[in-house]
């Protein structure tokens with residue numbers, strides 16, 4: 001009888017077994033710490049559910065395109081839920097982190113942290129052990145409701161918690177990326193907020209306007225529209241017909257800076273938000289008086305919600321429960337509940353509302369009104385306007401709005417007014433204003449609150465403003481007719 005040669009995999013497994021002991025020792029100490037925390041039980045089934053759900057989510061953001069939906073494999077990459085090949089946590093962790101680039105498996109250490117990889121493993125393990133049916137964990141349970149982890153699953157704590165690997169130092173918020181849509185040139189400019197230099201220009205399609213980064217910063221969504229660009233003086237009958245095929249939501253992979261997919265977004269999508277869990281988009285469809293709810297994973301519009309006439313601005317409350325959709329013609333804001341995807345109430349604001357933004361604590365929202373040069377302050381508990389702030393000056397047409405992360409100031413761009421106004425949220429008064437480029441439009445603030453980025457639609461550049469001194473510290477050349485700005489959260 002021939003003795004079995006010691007293959008590479010066997011050797012790897014032996015080494016791994018050795019290190020598992022170390023991991024176990026570390027685990028025991030983590031578990032000890034967990035057990036001492038009041039109210040935290042390591043195997044709490046809601047914690048297991050959360051981990052599996054997150055793992056499923058990441059899977060269908062990054063892994064499914066090679067390893068197949070439901071972890072079943074495809075022609076591009078192996079089935080990871082094959083019960084006959086139960087991959088160990090260690091193997092999974094190392095392969096996912098470092099990849100096998102020569103064999104076509106990318107390294108994910110730049111995109112996924114240790115906890116996210118552990119969540120992915122927990123999901124894959126639930127599929128391998130056949131305790132989780134195919135589909136979304138929030139719909140895979142009894143009567144299409146959330147799945148419940150079986151009592152006592154998983155047996156190995158590492159499946160849920162992972163070992164005590166050191167997590168990489170978190171990046172500083174000033175090293176974030178800034179994304180700018182260029183409505184005229186049909187592309188997105190990527191700026192490094194640490195150096196204020198342009199990293200990439202990504203062609204995306206027709207008339208990119210609204211732009212948002214997913215909560216995990218891995219995906220950038222951009223609204224595309226085949227409706228013709230119309231100057232304010234243009235008459236409808238002079239315009240070319242809309243090219244509806246060009247409507248959609250472009251999906252950019254933030255790692256490679258490439259457009260990887262176009263999702264449907266309803267008719268003429270302009271602004272939108274990403275739900276807190278990153279799985280849904282709420283899109284305003286200006287010419288249809290609708291908001292579309294897009295399921296990112298399936299790439300389908302799962303609901304269309306009637307809102308006011310000519311909806312445009314879309315804002316998500318910080319707790320993710322409410323979406324405000326502003327409607328220009330009806331001068332209203334529709335309040336959509338994300339749990340039910342229904343309009344809970346509608347309220348009046350100033351004329352021609354363009355955009356809305358919430359305070360970080362969710363207590364108030366600010367809505368810009370273009371034709372009255374005002375900003376409506378909304379009490380979000382009552383969904384009611386409590387103050388109206390007038391912005392004085394020539395041609396002032398309030399458009400973009402951003403709230404500082406500390407909630408003390410609100411910044412409003414004014415289009416042909418050429419200035420950005422600063423509102424003190426404690427007094428509801430304008431405390432300052434400063435000049436930027438021509439027709440300032442989209443605006444965003446870095447998460448550390450230090451810098452403000454403003455898209456200047458008619459000077460084809462972005463102004464970078466110091467949030468303390470209100471001085472323009474850089475002007476960055478971008479594409480044609482820059483429109484929206486988004487900064488990774």
Ligand code: HEC
Pocket residue numbers: 059062063064065066067076077078080085087091092093095096100103104105106108120
């Ligand atoms: C671009 C395609 C691609 C993507 C995307 C991808 N993989 Fe892979 N993956 C592969 C290929 C190909 C292999 C097989 C490599 C080999 O033959 O060693 C592989 C192998 C693996 C293995 C080792 C399997 C084993 O049996 O040893 C793991 C674990 C894995 N991938 C996890 C992931 C996870 C988790 C993700 C998502 C974060 C992911 N992969 C995304 C292509 C991909």
